[in-house]
Amino acid sequence: MFDYIALGVFSLIIIGMAAYGYRISAKTAEDFMLGGRTIGLVVMFFFVLFAISSSWTFYGFPGVLYLHGPGYVFFIWGSVAGFAGLYMFLGPRLWALAKINRFLSPVEALAERYESKALRIILSATILAFIVPYVGIQPLGVGRGFEALTGMPVWVGATYTAVLLIILVILGGMRIVAWVNIFLGVVYITALLGSLFWVIAVVFPNGGVVEAAQIILASEPAKLSTPGPLGVYTPVLVIGTFIVGLLAFSWPHVIIGAMTARDKTLFKWFPILVFIFGGLFFYIIPFVWGSLIAPAALPGITDVAEADRVVQTVIQTFLPRWFAVFVLMGVIAAAVSTAAVQLMTSSIIVARDVIQGVLKPDADDAEITLWARISVIAIVVLSLGVTVAVTLGIGEEAMALYLSDVSVPGFAQWAPALVGGLLWKRGTRQGALAATSVGVIYLALGLLITGPGGSRPLLFNLHPVIPTLPINALVYIVVSYLTEKPSEEIIEVFFNEVDDYLLSEKS
Amino acid sequence: MREILAHTPGKIYLLVLLLSIVIMAVAVGMGALDTPADGVPVLVFGWMTMPLVMGVVFVVVWLIAYLIYFLKFWPYR
Numbered sequence: 001m002f003d004y005i006a007l008g009v010f011s012l013i014i015i016g017m018a019a020y021g022y023r024i025s026a027k028t029a030e031d032f033m034l035g036g037r038t039i040g041l042v043v044m045f046f047f048v049l050f051a052i053s054s055s056w057t058f059y060g061f062p063g064v065l066y067l068h069g070p071g072y073v074f075f076i077w078g079s080v081a082g083f084a085g086l087y088m089f090l091g092p093r094l095w096a097l098a099k100i101n102r103f104l105s106p107v108e109a110l111a112e113r114y115e116s117k118a119l120r121i122i123l124s125a126t127i128l129a130f131i132v133p134y135v136g137i138q139p140l141g142v143g144r145g146f147e148a149l150t151g152m153p154v155w156v157g158a159t160y161t162a163v164l165l166i167i168l169v170i171l172g173g174m175r176i177v178a179w180v181n182i183f184l185g186v187v188y189i190t191a192l193l194g195s196l197f198w199v200i201a202v203v204f205p206n207g208g209v210v211e212a213a214q215i216i217l218a219s220e221p222a223k224l225s226t227p228g229p230l231g232v233y234t235p236v237l238v239i240g241t242f243i244v245g246l247l248a249f250s251w252p253h254v255i256i257g258a259m260t261a262r263d264k265t266l267f268k269w270f271p272i273l274v275f276i277f278g279g280l281f282f283y284i285i286p287f288v289w290g291s292l293i294a295p296a297a298l299p300g301i302t303d304v305a306e307a308d309r310v311v312q313t314v315i316q317t318f319l320p321r322w323f324a325v326f327v328l329m330g331v332i333a334a335a336v337s338t339a340a341v342q343l344m345t346s347s348i349i350v351a352r353d354v355i356q357g358v359l360k361p362d363a364d365d366a367e368i369t370l371w372a373r374i375s376v377i378a379i380v381v382l383s384l385g386v387t388v389a390v391t392l393g394i395g396e397e398a399m400a401l402y403l404s405d406v407s408v409p410g411f412a413q414w415a416p417a418l419v420g421g422l423l424w425k426r427g428t429r430q431g432a433l434a435a436t437s438v439g440v441i442y443l444a445l446g447l448l449i450t451g452p453g454g455s456r457p458l459l460f461n462l463h464p465v466i467p468t469l470p471i472n473a474l475v476y477i478v479v480s481y482l483t484e485k486p487s488e489e490i491i492e493v494f495f496n497e498v499d500d501y502l503l504s505e506k507s
Numbered sequence: 508m509r510e511i512l513a514h515t516p517g518k519i520y521l522l523v524l525l526l527s528i529v530i531m532a533v534a535v536g537m538g539a540l541d542t543p544a545d546g547v548p549v550l551v552f553g554w555m556t557m558p559l560v561m562g563v564v565f566v567v568v569w570l571i572a573y574l575i576y577f578l579k580f581w582p583y584r
Binding site (some may be wrong): 089193213222226238239246268276287291502 | 511524528531532535536537540541546547548549550552553554556557558559561562563565566567569570573577578580581582583
C-alpha cells in the first residue's frame with residue numbers, strides 16, 4: 001500500500017507543476033516550444049543534465065561497468081567534453097541566430113541557412129527516426145523497475161510513465177519540462193547517492209569504497225582495469241568510446257536546450273557547471289556503483305540483463321523495502337526527465353518543420369501548438385510499441401544497444417551540416433543535402449546488412465559512427481567546394497548579423 | 508568558435524583542449540590504463556581505478572583552461 005501512496009504523491013507533484021505551468025504560460029508557440037526563451041543558467045543546467053541522464057545511468061551504464069570493468073567510463077569523459085563544447089562553440093551562435101530570426105527549431109534554422117525544404121524533410125525524418133525509439137526505451141526502463149520491485153508486468157510501469165509524460169508535456173510545454181527536471185533531478189540524485197552511501201555503510205562498514213576495491217582485487221582483479229575480465233575494452237575501443245561520447249554535442253534534445261536561453265551570459269558559465277557538477281560529481285555516482293560497489297557486494301553475475309539490474313538488486317537485497325520504493329521513484333524521475341525533453345524536441349520538429357514547414361505553411365501559432373500537442377500523444381503511443389515488442393520477446397538485445405549503436409550514430413549524421421552551417425560560410429545546400437543523405441543511407445545499410453555472427457562488414461566491424469561520420473563530413477566539404485557558394489544575403493543573415501548581435505550589449 | 512579563433516588567446520585555448528585529447532589518446536594507446544605486468548591493477552587512494560583518474564585529470568585540465576580563458580578573454584562580453 002505504501003508503494004502506491006508514495007508513487008501517487010510523486011505523480012501528483014509532477015501533474016500539479018504541469019497544471020501550474022499551463023496556467024501561467026503565454027499560450028504562444030514560442031512559449032510552449034522554447035519556454036519563451038527565458039530559461040536562466042541554473043534551470044538550464046539541470047534541465048540539460050537530467051535530459052541526458054536517463055534510466056541508462058541507473059541500468060545500462062553500471063551494468064556495462066559491472067561486466068567489463070571501468071573502461072566504458074570514457075563515454076562519460078567524451079560526453080562531458082562534448083556538452084561543454086556545444087555551449088562554448090556552437091551554442092552562442094545558434095541561440096543568437098534563432099533569437100534574431102525567431103526560429104523555433106534547429107532544423108528550421110538549418111533549412112533556412114541552406115535555403116532547402118528538402119533538407120528540412122530529410123533532417124526531420126532522420127531525427128524523428130532515431131529519437132522516437134529512444135523515447136520508448138525510457139518507459140521500458142521504468143516498467144522493468146516496477147517488475148523487479150512489485151512483480152507487476154512490464155507494461156504497467158511503462159503505461160504509467162507514458163501517461164505521466166503526456167500530461168506533463170501537453171500541459172506544461174518546455175518551460176515546465178525544464179522546471180520539473182529540477183525536481184526530478186533532485187529525487188534521482190538523492191536516490192542514487194543516498195542508496196550508495198547507505199549500502200556502503202551496511203555492506204562495507206570497515207573501509208567503505210577501499211574495502212570494496214580490496215574485495216574485487218582479491219577475487220577478480222581484472223574488473224579494476226582495462227581491458228576488463230572479458231578483454232573487451234582494448235585501447236582502440238576505449239578511444240572509440242571517447243569519440244562516441246564527444247558527439248553528444250549533436251544530440252537534438254541537447255541542442256534545442258541552447259535555443260531556450262535567456263541571454264548570452266548563460267553560455268559563459270554553463271561549461272563550468274558541466275565540468276564541476278557533471279564530470280566531477282554526478283557521473284561519478286553511477287561509476288562507483290557499477291565498477292566498485294555492485295561487483296564487491298554481489299559478485300558472480302554474468303547475464304547482461306541481470307547486470308543491468310544490479311544496482312536495483314543490491315538496493316533490494318541490503319536496504320529496507322520503503323527505500324527501494326524511493327529508488328524506483330528516482331528511476332522514474334530519470335526516465336521522465338529524459339523522455340519529456342525528447343518528446344518536446346520531437347513535437348517541435350513535427351509541428352514546426354513537418355506541418356508548418358512542409359504540409360501547411362499558413363498554419364498560425366495556435367494551430368502549430370495544437371499540432372505539437374497532438375504529436376506528443378502520437379509519439380508516446382508509437383514509442384510504447386517498443387515496450388510491446390520487448391514484452392513479446394522481439395528486439396530485447398537490440399534495445400539495450402540502441403543508445404550507443406543506433407541513436408548516437410544517427411544523431412551524428414546531421415553534425416557536419418550543423419557545424420558547417422553555423423561556422424563555415426562556404427558550406428552549401430548541395431553539400432549539406434549530399435552529406436546528410438550519404439551518411440544516413442550508409443549508416444542504415446551498415447546496421448541492416450550483417451555477416452556471420454552479427455558482424456557488420458559495411459562498417460568494417462567498427463562502431464557505426466567511426467566510418468559513417470568521416471564519410472559524411474568529407475562529402476560535405478568536397479561537394480560544398482564544388483558548388484556555388486551561398487548568396488551574400490545568407491552570409492549577411494547567418495554570419496554578419498549574428499557576429500554583430502553577439503558582440504553587442506543588447507544580447 | 509569563429510570569435511574564439513579570431514584572437515591569439517583563443518587559438519592557444521583551443522590548442523590546449525586538442526592537445527589534452529591527443530595526449531590522453533596516446534597514453535591510452537600506450538597501455539596506461541592496462542593492468543601492469545605483476546597483474547595488480549593500480550588503485551589511487553586505494554579505490555580510484557586508472558580510467559577514473561585519467562578522466563578526472565582530463566576534466567580538471569579542461570576546467571582550468573576554461574577558467575583562465577573565460578575570465579580574461581571571453582569573446583562575447
